[in-house]
Each structure stands twice: as C-alpha cells, then as structure tokens.
Amino acid sequence: MANKREFKKYAEALGDSACANMAYVFDTYENVDKDTVAKAIEKVLCAVAAAKANADVTFDKGVKAFDNLKEYSKAKKSFYKQLFVKVNDDFHKDIDEALKLFNSAVPQEVKEQNKKA
Numbered sequence: 584m585a586n587k588r589e590f591k592k593y594a595e596a597l598g599d600s601a602c603a604n605m606a607y608v609f610d611t612y613e614n615v616d617k618d619t620v621a622k623a624i625e626k627v628l629c630a631v632a633a634a635k636a637n638a639d640v641t642f643d644k645g646v647k648a649f650d651n652l653k654e655y656s657k658a659k660k661s662f663y664k665q666l667f668v669k670v671n672d673d674f675h676k677d678i679d680e681a682l683k684l685f686n687s688a689v690p691q692e693v694k695e696q697n698k699k700a
C-alpha cells in the first residue's frame with residue numbers, strides 16, 4: 584500500500600465486499616447454515632477493525648535516539664515497512680479463515696450453481 588490511508592480504505596472495501604456477498608447468500612438461499620454465515624461475517628468485521636487499529640501504530644523513537652537524521656529515517660522506514668507487511672498478512676489470514684468458514688456453510692448444490700453461472 585502507498586500509505587496508511589490507502590491501506591485502511593483497501594481493508595474497508597475488501598471487508599465491505601465480502602460481507603455484502605455473505606449477506607446476499609444469507610438472505611437468498613434457504614439451505615445455508617445461517618449461524619455459520621453470521622460467524623463468518625463477524626470474523627470479517629473483526630479482521631477489518633483489527634487491521635485498521637493495527638495500522639495506527641506509530642514509530643515510538645525520536646530523532647535524538649539516533650546518531651543522525653539519516654539513521655532515524657532509515658529505521659522509521661524499516662519499521663513501517665515491517666509493520667504493514669505484518670498487518671497485511673494478518674488481515675489476509677483472517678479474511679481467508681472467514682471465507683473458509685463461509686464456504687463450509689454453503690451447500691454443495693449452491694456451489695455447483697455458482698460454478699455454472
């Protein structure tokens with residue numbers, strides 16, 4: 584991601600899309616395990632909230648903690664790069680778990696109908 588704001592928008596959009604699709608299946612198909620779908624939606628919402636909260640972490644050292652400005656800039660850049668790699672990986676791991684849970688709630692006949700469409 585280019586910056587924190589873009590990452591938050593990305594996480595929000597991905598979560599909204601996943602929840603909208605899950606809610607559509609929840610409302611339109613009768614033989615879907617509704618409790619499991621609700622848990623999957625909750626898991627997606629928690630993943631989005633956690634990603635947005637974790638993206639707000641700041642670099643806790645000041646310029647005076649380093650010998651010069653170049654070392655400070657290098658350390659700060661490295662910190663944020665590692666932070667967003669971890670936050671992004673955790674976010675995608677949580678979304679994948681929610682999707683697996685959701686897929687387990689959808690009957691095989693509905694999956695076959697979706698493949699044909």
